[in-house]
Amino acid sequence: MLQLQAKPVVEEIQSKTAEKTKAFTAKHGRKPKLTVVLVGENPASVIYTRKKGETAMKLGMESEIIAFPWSATPEQVRATIDRLNGDANVDGILIQRPLPPSFKEEEVLYWVSPEKDVDAFHPINAGRLMLGLPSFQPCTPAGVMEILRHYKINPSGKLACVIGRSSIVGKPMAALLLQANATVLHTHSKTPDLKAICRQADLVVAAIGKPEAIDASYIKEGAVVIDVGINRTESGKVVGDVAYDDVAQKCSAITPVPGGVGPMTIAILLQNTIWAAEQREAQKVSR
Amino acid sequence: MLQLQAKPVVEEIQSKTAEKTKAFTAKHGRKPKLTVVLVGENPASVIYTRKKGETAMKLGMESEIIAFPWSATPEQVRATIDRLNGDANVDGILIQRPLPPSFKEEEVLYWVSPEKDVDAFHPINAGRLMLGLPSFQPCTPAGVMEILRHYKINPSGKLACVIGRSSIVGKPMAALLLQANATVLHTHSKTPDLKAICRQADLVVAAIGKPEAIDASYIKEGAVVIDVGINRTESGKVVGDVAYDDVAQKCSAITPVPGGVGPMTIAILLQNTIWAAEQREAQKVSR
Numbered sequence: 129m130l131q132l133q134a135k136p137v138v139e140e141i142q143s144k145t146a147e148k149t150k151a152f153t154a155k156h157g158r159k160p161k162l163t164v165v166l167v168g169e170n171p172a173s174v175i176y177t178r179k180k181g182e183t184a185m186k187l188g189m190e191s192e193i194i195a196f197p198w199s200a201t202p203e204q205v206r207a208t209i210d211r212l213n214g215d216a217n218v219d220g221i222l223i224q225r226p227l228p229p230s231f232k233e234e235e236v237l238y239w240v241s242p243e244k245d246v247d248a249f250h251p252i253n254a255g256r257l258m259l260g261l262p263s264f265q266p267c268t269p270a271g272v273m274e275i276l277r278h279y280k281i282n283p284s285g286k287l288a289c290v291i292g293r294s295s296i297v298g299k300p301m302a303a304l305l306l307q308a309n310a311t312v313l314h315t316h317s318k319t320p321d322l323k324a325i326c327r328q329a330d331l332v333v334a335a336i337g338k339p340e341a342i343d344a345s346y347i348k349e350g351a352v353v354i355d356v357g358i359n360r361t362e363s364g365k366v367v368g369d370v371a372y373d374d375v376a377q378k379c380s381a382i383t384p385v386p387g388g389v390g391p392m393t394i395a396i397l398l399q400n401t402i403w404a405a406e407q408r409e410a411q412k413v414s415r
Numbered sequence: 416m417l418q419l420q421a422k423p424v425v426e427e428i429q430s431k432t433a434e435k436t437k438a439f440t441a442k443h444g445r446k447p448k449l450t451v452v453l454v455g456e457n458p459a460s461v462i463y464t465r466k467k468g469e470t471a472m473k474l475g476m477e478s479e480i481i482a483f484p485w486s487a488t489p490e491q492v493r494a495t496i497d498r499l500n501g502d503a504n505v506d507g508i509l510i511q512r513p514l515p516p517s518f519k520e521e522e523v524l525y526w527v528s529p530e531k532d533v534d535a536f537h538p539i540n541a542g543r544l545m546l547g548l549p550s551f552q553p554c555t556p557a558g559v560m561e562i563l564r565h566y567k568i569n570p571s572g573k574l575a576c577v578i579g580r581s582s583i584v585g586k587p588m589a590a591l592l593l594q595a596n597a598t599v600l601h602t603h604s605k606t607p608d609l610k611a612i613c614r615q616a617d618l619v620v621a622a623i624g625k626p627e628a629i630d631a632s633y634i635k636e637g638a639v640v641i642d643v644g645i646n647r648t649e650s651g652k653v654v655g656d657v658a659y660d661d662v663a664q665k666c667s668a669i670t671p672v673p674g675g676v677g678p679m680t681i682a683i684l685l686q687n688t689i690w691a692a693e694q695r696e697a698q699k700v701s702r
Contacts (some may be wrong), residue, residue: 255540260582303545
């Protein structure tokens with residue numbers, strides 16, 4: 129049984145990103161820049177935002193965090209995003225979620241201009257992904273694809289079961305697996321006999337946010353299991369959506385939690401940031 | 416065995432569209448307007464374009480066809496689309512495919528402005544569909560959903576097998592079925608054992624463009640079968656992707672070809688056109 133650890137994959141991607149960042153900086157006389165906009169002081173968001181900034185700097189990028197109090201209005205934050213959209217030195221913009229309830233997600237999706245949308249949340253980027261056009265990569269699903277690539281697990285021709293249909297993970301995950309020639313079984317809370325369906329799959333991606341909900345009875349002997357869940361139990365332990373110890377005895381490969389899909393997200397985010405910087409400079413030339 | 420004919424569904428949708436068109440015209444003092452841009456004289460395109468215009472007029476809309484010779488350049492057509500985008504009296508714009516090879520589809524996708532994009536081809540509309548936001552309906556897949564609704568076949572909880580992954584049918588079809596709470600099995604040319612997979616499905620949507628490729632051996636007893644294919648055999652007969660006579664003996668319901676999914680497309684297109692007109696007028700008020 130192979131444990132699919134993120135560490136070597138993250139190192140591989142970060143090293144490529146650092147190289148590209150160096151070349152970009154030498155060529156254009158400025159560093160690629162990521163700006164993270166944070167509203168409020170949700171402890172997880174604060175840690176995550178800081179980590180994004182630190183990693184960006186470690187890879188040679190410029191990074192900036194703009195913090196608003198939880199009492200900030202959508203208009204105030206929007207005005208800052210508009211300014212950043214027009215700032216020639218800012219390549220990537222990310223609005224950290226969650227946002228206060230006065231912010232309407234359906235509107236916020238449109239704030240960051242598509243060419244700086246390193247989270248790939250803008251509908252135009254969701255559409256480009258669906259249509260198979262070059263675009264920003266959705267961070268978590270693309271992280272899963274990079275793990276598969278690194279460990280030489282080719283989804284082509286495989287039956288891949290995606291559990292969950294969120295806009296951030298389940299739906300773009302299904303799109304990427306389909307693009308990689310997997311046959312995709314897209315399941316969710318309304319799937320009547322999830323166990324019987326899931327048990328057919330060569331590859332299972334669990335993204336439902338329920339601690340250890342997927343045990344060995346859902347898994348085919350020898351399947352590959354990717355656990356996107358990050359849940360904190362009452363005792364404070366971090367567990368995935370998959371019952372690791374149980375499933376590990378039946379599958380051929382599995383991502384641990386923590387140390388599996390989680391760390392991939394920031395690596396992809398920064399890959400998107402250097403891509404944004406390169407695309408923006410290339411467009412300047414072609415104009 | 417129930418034959419799922421388009422006729423009553425088309426009549427139902429067209430009658431609603433005609434009512435809305437009448438109310439719109441009375442309220443705004445102008446008719447909703449659909450403009451179809453045709454390049455060249457591909458016989459099928461000419462017939463189809465004319466049919467769209469005639470149906471629009473039958474339902475009380477204004478309709479216009481702008482025809483270019485096959486030798487037209489992308490710049491010429493683009494300039495016309497730009498003018499139409501800015502024309503306050505035009506609600507819906509459609510560029511009839513196929514286009515000459517000098518037109519790059521990846522660029523053409525962006526020409527019609529999203530709020531007049533009644534074909535739902537613009538990436539932003541593809542993204543809104545994927546994200547479950549209100550948007551134009553992709554004509555053929557939405558036509559399938561309307562057939563299911565009319566004949567009281569609820570996809571919720573069903574295992575639905577979509578065969579084919581084109582941007583125009585397969586992918587948006589999977590998105591609509593998922594949204595309707597079906598468990599979606601998305602299959603395609605790289606699916607190794609399509610027969611075994613398809614045979615599990617309660618609902619099969621065939622969109623592969625291969626005449627009569629899906630016979631009864633692919634179908635579960637009592638399944639519902641939707642045939643999106645329109646293929647012309649050497650003898651000139653029009654057949655679907657499903658071997659109708661064979662499958663009809665095993666399934667509980669099936670769409671005929673012709674007379675099944677095909678006629679739905681224009682009905683949805685004109686539903687999109689009145690929706691575009693209403694949305695545009697509502698936005699004028701809210702400004």
